[in-house]
Amino acid sequence: NAGVTQTPKFQVLKTGQSMTLQCAQDMNHEYMSWYRQDPGMGLRLIHYSVGAGITDQGEVPNGYNVSRSTTEDFPLRLLSAAPSQTSVYFCASSWTGDRYEQYFGPGTRLTVT
Amino acid sequence: AQTVTQSQPEMSVQEAETVTLSCTYDTSENNYYLFWYKQPPSRQMILVIRQEAYKQQNATENRFSVNFQKAAKSFSLKISDSQLGDTAMYFCAFMGGASGTYKYIFGTGTRLKVLA
Secondary structure: OOOEEEEOOEEEEOOOOOEEEEEEEOOOOOEEEEEEEEOOOEEEEEEEEEEOOEEEEOOOOOOEEEOOOOOOEOOEEEOOOOHHHOEEEEEEEEOHHHOOOOEEOOOEEEEEO | OOEEEOOOOEEEEEOOOOEEEOOEEEOOOOOEEEEEEEEOOOOOOEEEEEEEOOOOOOOEEOOEEEEEEOOOOEEEEEEOOOOHHHOEEEEEEEEEOOOOOOEEEEOOOEEEEEEO
């Protein structure tokens, strides 16, 4: 199993550009989520999904969109990038059968100039 | 709303010594899960230990153990026989599912440095 994969690993955007961060998992996990990590702030939940076709907002959803058309994929879209979205982004997945342990991807470092 | 507080931004410990990282949380739920995750310089998030709130017995994983005080809403992590490889950021996390939301809330982290 590849686990949770994220692409790209690094990205630089200009203010106003849009892009999609990709996340995929091959463990058939029903639960997937996106976090951003900023210095001194820990991990903050952006959006999450409890299954295909079901998504919900987390703590800091503004400026981001998600969709979950398959169990495996959970892309995160930045609609119009802003410098405040400079961060490290983590995708994670889990399932209830493993008592909710989250498996994390390697992260994407995004810089918005 | 649930909150998770880690009041120690940085800590250090001598190799082979024991260190305890603190975590408190606030929730009105009765059934939930608590976790400690480790993030080494590689940035990869790794589960260290987890505790189900309905279990009174404290969880243990080799050199790692927790002190779970449900009434006090406290969940500290004890690392025994500290090793250089334990140097990392440690995050405490809460997951409550009573309303079916399955939202994880993370603390701000404690940076632990193990000294040779």
